[in-house]
Amino acid sequence: MAKVAADDRSVSPEDAAERAGARAFGRRGALQSPNEALQPQPAPPPPERRHRRRPRRTVLSTLSGILSFVLVLAVGALIGIGSVAERFAAPGPLANDKVVFIAKGTSRGDITDQLEREGVTDDALMLNAGLLLASLRRSETPKAGEYLFKSHVSLAAVINTLLEGKPLQRKVTLPEGLTSQQIVDRLKELKDEEGNPLLKGDMHVPKEGTLMPDTYEFARGDTGESVLKRMQDRQKEVLNEVWARRAADVPIKSTYDLVTLASIVEKETGKADERPRVAGVFVNRLTRHMKLQSDPTIIYGLVGGKGTLGRPILKSEVEASTPYNTYVIDGLPPGPICNPGRAAMEAVGNPAKTKELYFVADGTGGHAFAETIDEHLKNVARWR
Known part of the structure; x- marks a missing residue:
């Protein structure tokens, strides 16, 4: 026994390593049956994860920074919204009342450019943007027609006028005693400030005595026939009332x-x-x-x-x-x-x-x- 121990101590490092490997092989590489050879080897255990605790102060600092950033954005947005609202409510550059005719089929951009040329606004881009947003919000589009814009009208008022679509109502007084031909002639003579006809379309001469003299309202672009039709309808109404009381x-x-x-x-x-x-x-x-x-x-x-x-x-x-x-x-x-x-x-x-x-x-x-x-x-x- 002592000799064997002495022999072990006298073994060189290289031999010791070789023997250790052989012993390990003996444990792992020993002859196995075919079934044992086919069995999967167990995976080595995963390495231990070391959990590092973040300082609580760092999390609070991050949250504080985010909240501050959001607050700055909110304040900036409110200031921006307030500034835009003031811009739309501010008096415009128009010095005197002005009548502007928006032709049928005019695009939104052309409308705002026209209003800028007419002096109703000095910012067609801002008006265009506001008109677009208001159109989407109200599900309405700018209406063609003749509009009266008051002096210093605001952008908000301009937008409201265009979307409401209530054009300027003109009046024509047709006195008693005119013939139907004279009435048609007077309607044809109605012109705007630039000499353009206010009523469109051809007009036939109605039968004598079928038109009711009175003051009638109409919008630029209405047909002359529509005015004559209203006069005829009114005449029938009045005549029936008089006949019933004769x-x-x-x-x-x-x-x-x-x-x-x-x-x-x-x-x-x-x-x-x-x-x-x-x-x-x-x-x-x-x-x-x-x-x-x-x-x-x-x-x-x-x-x-x-x-x-x-x-x-x-x-x-x-x-x-x-x-x-x-x-x-x-x-x-x-x-x-x-x-x-x-x-x-x-x-x-x-x-x-x-x-x-x-x-x-x-x-x-x-x-x-x-x-x-x-x-x-x-x-x-x-x-x-």
Whole structure:
């Protein structure tokens, strides 16, 4: 035993290493059965992980930095939003009220450029951006039309005007007593400040007596036909109201005849208090089968829709046979000689109850009335 130990101590380092390897091989590389050789070898255990604890102060510092950054961004955003809001609410550069027409089909960019050229804004880019955002938010687009922008209008007000789409409403007053041709001519004469027509499209001349004189609103770009249609609708409405309230003993058989006689009353006098009286004279004459003998019917028979003769009536024209000359024909003419107003229609529907059969202009804008031919001739001698 002691000798073996001595032999072990006398072994060189190289031999010791070799023997150690052989012993290890003996444990791992010993002969195995085929089944043992096929068994997987266990994996070596993973190395131990060393957990390092981060200082608590570092985490708090990071969170504080993030919160500070977010706060700075929020404050900056609020300042920016406030600045933009002030910009949109600030008075604009427009010195005086201005009317601007936005043509149909104009793009948003062209609209803002146009408003900058017109002096409504001095920042087309800002207006364009605001108009885009407002359009998306409200699901609306800028509307074409003619708009009135007040002096120093703000960007916000401009945007609201364009998106609301309530264009400037113009007015046209068409007085009583005009013929349909005269009304169409007046509508065609409506022009803007640059001489461009305010109403578009062709206009036909409606039948005489079918248009209601009044003041009508319209927007630039409306058709003339649309205005005429409103006048016709209004005339039907008024006529039906008057017809429903007419006196039972009036010798008028239809609404058409009522308008025809009302058109004669309209042309005979412009004084409101005389209309029922003039209508009463004509109703009395119709009842007695007398000719109406109205000068305006002579003129219409000569010039038609032109409306005015431009000179006194000649004696030969009084005797001329035309369908409208009530000095020649019996009863009413074949149709209206102008477009009468409500007051003239009301006068025919409810005429004054008198025995008067004559009247003549008295030189003061009114008329002198008479029940007999002798009294009438005296009035004629006095005023003519």
